[in-house]
Amino acid sequence: MNIVITGSLGNIGKPLTTLLINRGHQVTVISSQPERRSQIEDLGAVPAIGTMQDVEFLTETFKGADAVYLMEAWEGIGSLFDHSIDFPAEFKKIAQNYVQAVQLSGVERIIHLSSIGAHSAKGTGSLLVHHHVENILRTLPENISIKFMRPVGFFSNLYRWLPMIKSKEAIIQSYGGDQKEPWVSPFDIALTIADEMEKPFNGKSVRYIASDEVSPNEIAEAVGKAIGIPDLKWQVISSEELLNQMLSAGINEWIAKGMVAMQHAQGNGSLYEDFYLNKPEFGHVKLEDFVKEFAEVYPQ
Numbered sequence: 001m002n003i004v005i006t007g008s009l010g011n012i013g014k015p016l017t018t019l020l021i022n023r024g025h026q027v028t029v030i031s032s033q034p035e036r037r038s039q040i041e042d043l044g045a046v047p048a049i050g051t052m053q054d055v056e057f058l059t060e061t062f063k064g065a066d067a068v069y070l071m072e073a074w075e076g077i078g079s080l081f082d083h084s085i086d087f088p089a090e091f092k093k094i095a096q097n098y099v100q101a102v103q104l105s106g107v108e109r110i111i112h113l114s115s116i117g118a119h120s121a122k123g124t125g126s127l128l129v130h131h132h133v134e135n136i137l138r139t140l141p142e143n144i145s146i147k148f149m150r151p152v153g154f155f156s157n158l159y160r161w162l163p164m165i166k167s168k169e170a171i172i173q174s175y176g177g178d179q180k181e182p183w184v185s186p187f188d189i190a191l192t193i194a195d196e197m198e199k200p201f202n203g204k205s206v207r208y209i210a211s212d213e214v215s216p217n218e219i220a221e222a223v224g225k226a227i228g229i230p231d232l233k234w235q236v237i238s239s240e241e242l243l244n245q246m247l248s249a250g251i252n253e254w255i256a257k258g259m260v261a262m263q264h265a266q267g268n269g270s271l272y273e274d275f276y277l278n279k280p281e282f283g284h285v286k287l288e289d290f291v292k293e294f295a296e297v298y299p300q
Contacts, residue, residue: 001066003197004028004107006052007073008036009043011156011186012113012193016069017045019194030061032076052076052094055101062105067197070098071113072133081250088254091129095136102140109201110146111193112137116182116208118150119274123265126258138204145201151189151209152182152275153266155290158223159297169229171220174260175267176236178217182210182275185290188283208275211283219287226291227298239264 003020007013008031017040020027027045031037032052040047050057052072062068074080077090102110117127118134134148161171188211196207214222216234224232239260246256265271 001197002026002028002064004030004048004062004065004068005045006030006069007071007113008033009039010073011154012071012190014043015187015190016193017043019190020197021045023194023198025197028061028065030058052097055097055104058097058101059104062101062107065105065107067109067111067201068102068107069111069113069193069197070137072129080252080255083252085252086254087126087252088129088132091133092136095133099136099140102144108144110137110140110144111196112146112148113189113193114148114150114206116150116152116275117262117265117271118148119206123261123270125261125263125265126255127262127271128258142203146204147196147201148204148206149189149193149196149209150206150275151184152272153184155183155185155211155285155287158219158290158294162298165223165227165229165232165298169231170233170235171216171223172235172237172242173216174237174239174242174263176216176234177267178215179267179269180213180215180218181266181269181272182213182282183219183287184209184211185283185285188285191283206278208278208280209283210275210280212286213282214287222287222291223294226295 003025005013005017017027017029021044028048029040029045030048034049037047048061072091072094078085114134115127115130117124118130121131137146164172189209192209220232220234224230243256243260
């Protein structure tokens with residue numbers, strides 16, 4: 001198959017590209033960074049340098065593809081510290097660009113990286129953007145099949161807490177405790193998408209992706225043990241305190257409020273209601289596997 005991948009060589013794009021090429025597919029990787037060209041070629045893929053904001057570029061790149069993998073990267077929109085960005089509006093623009101490019105190019109098989117929380121129009125905080133994007137993509141004609149992939153929280157997101165762990169010797173959030181929640185490895189997401197590329201496409205469908213099910217306290221215990229801080233705790237503070245900390249750090253107000261609302265949904269379990277109604281088979285990478293990788297990165 002001739003497959004086009006958006007999202008460059010990120011946590012999902014790189015293993016996905018490698019998996020597809022190893023299975024004999026021809027892969028074109030879209031990246032906005034010219035310096036990525038040689039890395040893409042080294043994997044055996046074809047680089048296409050351009051942006052999600054350029055409909056003409058997307059259309060030309062999609063032409064002739066048997067399937068296209070679509071995603072919206074926060075980094076491709078701008079910094080979370082940029083107060084001038086209207087993130088919901090920008091996500092909607094990218095989705096509308098995809099709709100135009102898909103129709104103009106003639107591609108009929110799409111896999112879209114969505115997110116947990118995309119099922120709901122309220123109560124999910126910043127994840128609301130994925131609900132809007134799915135709805136925009138659903139306006140595509142019936143002959144265009146879309147598989148919406150909804151991964152849960154990424155294990156790799158724990159790297160964002162490295163400075164906090166090093167300075168506070170704690171993971172500080174506005175929810176916590178012993179209630180288990182699903183987590184996923186980017187590799188398992190890539191593997192699931194690669195498998196779905198080779199399965200029949202039919203209409204508009206949804207699939208959740210998860211690797212493991214662990215509680216905040218179990219994460220703190222496993223991470224602490226792996227990095228040599230056996231007393232590492234997952235500390236819970238109020239939503240107001242977390243919001244004030246993020247705003248004081250200069251984070252975009254919409255992002256900060258959205259993160260707090262998302263954590264509230266995690267804490268009361270409402271974020272995962274649709275997930276548990278459509279619970280998938282879990283992937284290969286477990287917490288105990290991830291913390292080994294985390295421990296290698298931690299000293300750096």
